[in-house]
Amino acid sequence: xxxxxQWPATLVQPVGSPLSxxxxxxxxxxxxxxxxxxxAGRGLQLLFYSVGIGQISSEVPQNLSASRPQxxxxxxxxxxxxxxxxxxxLCAWEGQGNQPQHFGDGTRLSIL
Amino acid sequence: xxEVEQSPQNLxxxxxxxxxxxxxxxxxxxxxxxxxxxxGGGIVSLFMLSSGKKKHGRLIATINIQEKHSSLHITxxxxxxxxxxxxxxGIAGNAGNxxxxxxxxxxxxxx
Numbered sequence: 001x002x003x004x005x006q007w008p009a010t011l012v013q014p015v016g017s018p019l020s021x022x023x024x025x026x027x028x029x030x031x032x033x034x035x036x037x038x039x040a041g042r043g044l045q046l047l048f049y050s051v052g053i054g055q056i057s058s059e060v061p062q063n064l065s066a067s068r069p070q071x072x073x074x075x076x077x078x079x080x081x082x083x084x085x086x087x088x089x090l091c092a093w094e095g096q097g098n099q100p101q102h103f104g105d106g107t108r109l110s111i112l
Numbered sequence: 113x114x115e116v117e118q119s120p121q122n123l124x125x126x127x128x129x130x131x132x133x134x135x136x137x138x139x140x141x142x143x144x145x146x147x148x149x150x151x152g153g154g155i156v157s158l159f160m161l162s163s164g165k166k167k168h169g170r171l172i173a174t175i176n177i178q179e180k181h182s183s184l185h186i187t188x189x190x191x192x193x194x195x196x197x198x199x200x201x202g203i204a205g206n207a208g209n210x211x212x213x214x215x216x217x218x219x220x221x222x223x
Contacts, residue, residue, distance in 0.1 A: 032209075034211075038153075042215075043198070043213045043214065043215045043216060044198065044200075044211075044213040045213070046210065046211060049210070059210075088153050090153075090155060092155075094209060098142060098143060098160075098162075098202075098204050098209065099160075099209075100145065100157040100160040101145070101157060101209065101211065102157060103147075103154065103155040103156070103157070105152075105153070105154045106153045106154060106155075108153065
C-alpha cells in the first residue's frame with residue numbers, strides 16, 4: 001500500500017534561519033507531488049507541484065523553494081525564513097490520471 | 113470573491129442530526145473534492161466526484177455540474193465527525209490536479 005511521510009511534525013525556527021522540510025512517498029511510482037500551506041485562520045494554498053524528478057512549478061511568488069531530487073522525494077526549503085512563513089505545511093501525492101490526492105500529516109512551522 | 117465558497121463556516125449539531133455542508137464554485141473543474149481535516153491538522157480525502165452522487169458509510173456527496181454546486185451530507189452524526197470539512201475544485205491538466213480550496217466548514221457534533 002502507498003504511504004506518505006512528512007517530517008518534522010513541528011518546528012520552531014528563528015527569523016532568518018534556513019528551512020528544509022522533507023516529504024517521501026512509498027509504494028507508488030512517478031506520483032504528482034504537491035506542497036500546500038495553511039496559514040493561521042486561513043484556507044489551504046498550493047505552493048508548489050511536481051510531475052517528475054527535477055520538475056517544479058510554483059503557484060505563488062514567495063520566500064520558499066522546492067526540489068524533487070528523487071522520484072518519491074519532495075523537499076521544501078528556504079534560505080532565510082520570514083515571520084510570514086509561519087503556518088501548517090502539507091505535502092500530498094497523487095497517482096497518474098484523475099486520482100484523489102493523499103496528504104501527509106503536516107508540519108506545523110512557527111517562526112520566532 | 114473566492115473561486116470556491118463553502119457554507120456555513122461554522123456548524124454545531126447534536127448527535128444524531130442530519131448535517132449538510134454546501135460548496136459553490138465559479139471555475140470550470142474536472143472534479144470536486146471533499147476533504148476532512150482533523151483537529152491535529154491531518155487531512156483525509158473523503159470524496160472525489162465529477163457527477164451525480166457518492167456514498168461512503170454515513171457520508172454522502174452530491175454534485176450538480178450545471179449549478180456548480182456540491183453538498184456533503186452526514187447522516188446520524190456523531191461526535192467523532194467533529195472536524196473541518198473542506199471542498200476543493202480540481203482542474204486536471206498536465207500537472208495533475210490543481211486544487212482550489214474553499215475556506216472550510218468547522219463542524220462540532222455534541223453528544
